[in-house]
Every structure is written in structure tokens, then in C-alpha cells.
Amino acid sequence: MTATRTILVSGDPAAPTVAAATALHAARQGRRTLLLAADDPHRTLDAALGVRLDAEPAEYAPGLAVARTDEQAAFRHAFDEIGGRLKPALDLLGAEPLDPEELTALPGTARLALLRALPAVDADVLVVLAPPPADLIATLALPEQLERYLARLVPEQRQAARALRPLLAGLAGVPMPAEWLYEARVKAAGALAAARAAITAPGTSVRLVTAADAHPFEELRRIRAGLALHGHHPDAVVVHGVLPDAATDSPDPWLAALAGRRREELAALGAACDGIPLLTTGPAEATLEAVADRLYGAGPGPEARPAGAWTVEDRLAADGLLVWHLALPGAEREDLDLVRRGDELVVGLGAHRRVLPLPSALRRCNVAGAGLQDGVLAIRFAPDPALWPR
Structure with a gap:
């Protein structure tokens, strides 16, 4: 089975059209394609396609199936997992259980x-109408964050002591965690690992959409930084x-001047994208096929590009630093915030934060400074004499 090429399309209100055209182009090239609407409460993708999407994939065109994520089903699945375990305690308290019809998806369920949905897809190409960029970045970060919380709250190594729990309960005089807690941990860890594998797969990428008149320079810069x-x-x-x-050659001076400004802005945007392909569509494309032809022509379209490498440079001999x-x-620089916390480094970048485990060599060092140049954050570490081998 070949790996799925996943394209997460995110951006302004034209994103549904771009996502639909992208999926149609992939299907026309002979690849089994699924177009998935995620976090689309107003059914904008339905309007772009002219059909009503359901949770069950349906054929839209040869080789192209369309569907939408089912937030209600996802919420009920999570509630059933928890509610079944809590039922004895709720019965003891006399609580009245909720009927399935009463359950309404909570914020964040999308x-x-x-x-x-991502790990369960069986297709050559998956095109997702993704949430807006800020929400998409938070979604991509979620599996790693939840894995970290899970490791702290229910450490995996504690399961090794399951046979001793009755004895420990007698010695401590308090009940030990029930078996279901560890079973739930194993399930949750497996689901998070599958989601994280789908997100970090080499064929998964983000495609950003913006309007020609939006002047998106600063916004795109922040989105790129958050993704990176x-x-x-x-x-x-x-x-x-x-x-x-x-x-630009129009006899209408207003239109010619506007077209000239837009051409300059587009050139400046291309320079600001720093090597990221810049694709354009015009205001006159009336069909999804026309949009697909304008964006991708006869080629396969942009491929996923790996993010820049994060490496440790050994400068001990020259400067005594790593x-x-x-x-x-x-x-x-103004958006950056760095905090050393034990064997971890907390990196804040505007509204986004990530907790990074330090490479093993750096755990025996002290932070000596940091600098940002040409889109690369260089953090200097000096060996701790008390921990570094002589």
C-alpha cells in the first residue's frame, strides 16, 4: 500500500474552491482521491461542489470521492469511551445518564x-478543506501536546507495577488506579501516535490560499513561522x-493602474515566499476544471517540502559551545520567547508555543545565549562543568 499524499488547504473564503479544484485535478490524473471537508460548519465546500456532503464518502467524479468529518460521531465516540468507565461512579451518586440524542459536540471537537479521520483514509491523495491557518496550526500541534500530557499524567512505566497494586493499596491505605485507566492510556496513546504519524508523514503538506487584494505579507509570514x-x-x-x-494595457486608466499595482504586489509576494511556489487563479475561471487547469496545468502540482533541519553544531574546540x-x-525576534525548563526548551512564537525535549548532549549544558538570523534561531549552549565529562 502506497503512502497517502495529504494536502491541507487553508486560508480565506476561496479555500473551498481551491481544495475542490486540487482534488479534481488529482483524480483526473488517475489517482484515487478523497476530498474531505473539516471544520466546515457553513458547508462552503458543498456550495463549491453543488452537492451535499455526508460522513460517508460518495463518488463525485471518476476517481474522486467526497465526504465531511462527523463531529457529532467523534464526540459520541469519545463520550462513550469515558462514560462507560464512569457509569459505576455515576450510578453510585444517583446521577441520571445522558441519552445519545442529548449529546452535542463541544468546541474543539472538530x-x-x-x-x-486522517489515519483512517484509504486513498492515493487526500485533499482536506482544513480550518483557518491559526486553528490548523493548533490542530497539527495537538497530538504532540496530548502525548506529552499523557506521559506526565499516566506514565507508561507505572503499568509495570500492576501486579503490586493490591499490596500498595494495603500499605498506603488508599485505592490504586483501576485497570481501565491503563487500558484507556494504551488506547489513547495508539490513537495519538496514528494521528501524529499521518501529520508528520513525508507526503503531508499545507497549501495556503489568499486573495490578490489582501496584502497578506505579514499574515503569511506569521503563518509560515507558526507552521515551522x-x-x-x-x-x-x-x-x-x-x-x-x-x-495593464487597458484603455481604462483606472484598470491599467490597478493591474500595474497588483502585478508589483504579486512580484513582492513571490519574493517574500522565499522559494515557496506561488500559484495564481484569475477572477474569470467559472468552473472547477478551469481553476484546476490554471493552477496545475498538466503537471502533478507542488510536492510536499520538508521543513528546515534542526541540527546541533559542535563548536567546542573553537568556542567552547554547542x-x-x-x-x-x-x-x-520580537515574537520569540525562550524558557529552559529542566531537560526541555519552551519556544514561544507569537500565539504559538512548543515544548522541545533537548538533545542528550545539550541536557548537560547551560543556555549561553540565542540569536535569530535569516529565519534560523541559533541557541548557544555552554557545557556545565559539574555535568560535562572531563
Whole structure:
């Protein structure tokens, strides 16, 4: 079974059209494709396709199936997992259980529904109408965050002492955690690992969508930095509503001036994207096929691009330092916040945060300083004389 190529399309209100055109293009090239609407409460993708999407995939075109994530089903699944375990305690308290019809998905369930859907896809290409960029970054970060919480709250090594729990309970005089807690931990860990594997797979990438008149320079810079913090890199930026080249020669001076400004802005955006492919669509494409042809032509479209490498440079002989280089294109010094916490480094970048375990050599060092240059954060570490071998 070949690995699934996953494209997460995120951005402004034109993202549904771009996602649908991207999926249609993949299907026309002979690849089994699934188009999935995630976190789409107003059914914008339904309007772009002209059909009503359901949780069960349905054929839209040869080789192309369409569906939407089922937040209600994801919430009920999570509630059933917890509610069944808590039922004895609730019965003891005299609590009245909730009927399935009463359950309504809570805020944040859309993220869990998407993470649950990604590993289950059986297709050559998966195109997802993803949440807006800020929510998408938070969703991509969620499995790693939850894995960390799970490891702290229910450590895996504690399961080795299961046979001793009755004895420990007698000695301590308090009940030990029940068997179901460890069983639930194993299930949760497996689900998180599967979601994280789908997110970090080499074929998974983000495709950003913006309008030609949106002046998105600063916004795209921050989005790129947030994605890079969590190990992701956009495979392309799609600009829609681009005026045709002929508009610069229009006899209408207003239209010619507008087209000239837009051409300059597009060139500046291409330079700011720093090697990320810039794809454009015009205001006149009336069908999804026309949008797909304009974006991708006869080629396969942009491929997933790995994020910049995070490496440790050995400068002990020259400067007595080890330098950890973190590629964070788009980051700015004013947005950065660094905190050393034991064997971890907490990196804040605007609204985004990530807790990074330090490489083994750096755990025996003290932070000596940091600098940001050309999109690379260099953190300097000096060996701790009390811990470093002589």
C-alpha cells in the first residue's frame, strides 16, 4: 500500500474552491482521491461542489470521492469511551445518564474529528478543506501536546507495577488506579501516535490560499513561522482573483493602474515566499476544471517540502559551545520567547508555543545565549562543568 499524499488547504473564503479544484485535478490524473471537508460548519465546500456532503464518502467524479468529518460521531465516540468507565461512579451518586440524542459536540471537537479521520483514509491523495491557518496550526500541534500530557499524567512505566497494586493499596491505605485507566492510556496513546504519524508523514503538506487584494505579507509570514515551529512547511501559496496581464494595457486608466499595482504586489509576494511556489487563479475561471487547469496545468502540482533541519553544531574546540540551529522561516525576534525548563526548551512564537525535549548532549549544558538570523534561531549552549565529562 502506497503512502497517502495529504494536502491541507487553508486560508480565506476561496479555500473551498481551491481544495475542490486540487482534488479534481488529482483524480483526473488517475489517482484515487478523497476530498474531505473539516471544520466546515457553513458547508462552503458543498456550495463549491453543488452537492451535499455526508460522513460517508460518495463518488463525485471518476476517481474522486467526497465526504465531511462527523463531529457529532467523534464526540459520541469519545463520550462513550469515558462514560462507560464512569457509569459505576455515576450510578453510585444517583446521577441520571445522558441519552445519545442529548449529546452535542463541544468546541474543539472538530479538531479531534480531523485527527481521527486522517489515519483512517484509504486513498492515493487526500485533499482536506482544513480550518483557518491559526486553528490548523493548533490542530497539527495537538497530538504532540496530548502525548506529552499523557506521559506526565499516566506514565507508561507505572503499568509495570500492576501486579503490586493490591499490596500498595494495603500499605498506603488508599485505592490504586483501576485497570481501565491503563487500558484507556494504551488506547489513547495508539490513537495519538496514528494521528501524529499521518501529520508528520513525508507526503503531508499545507497549501495556503489568499486573495490578490489582501496584502497578506505579514499574515503569511506569521503563518509560515507558526507552521515551522511545529515542523511543517507550505508546499505552495495560491493567490486567487489575479487580474490578467492584458489589464495593464487597458484603455481604462483606472484598470491599467490597478493591474500595474497588483502585478508589483504579486512580484513582492513571490519574493517574500522565499522559494515557496506561488500559484495564481484569475477572477474569470467559472468552473472547477478551469481553476484546476490554471493552477496545475498538466503537471502533478507542488510536492510536499520538508521543513528546515534542526541540527546541533559542535563548536567546542573553537568556542567552547554547542549551537542548536532551529529553522523558523518567517520568525521575528520580537515574537520569540525562550524558557529552559529542566531537560526541555519552551519556544514561544507569537500565539504559538512548543515544548522541545533537548538533545542528550545539550541536557548537560547551560543556555549561553540565542540569536535569530535569516529565519534560523541559533541557541548557544555552554557545557556545565559539574555535568560535562572531563
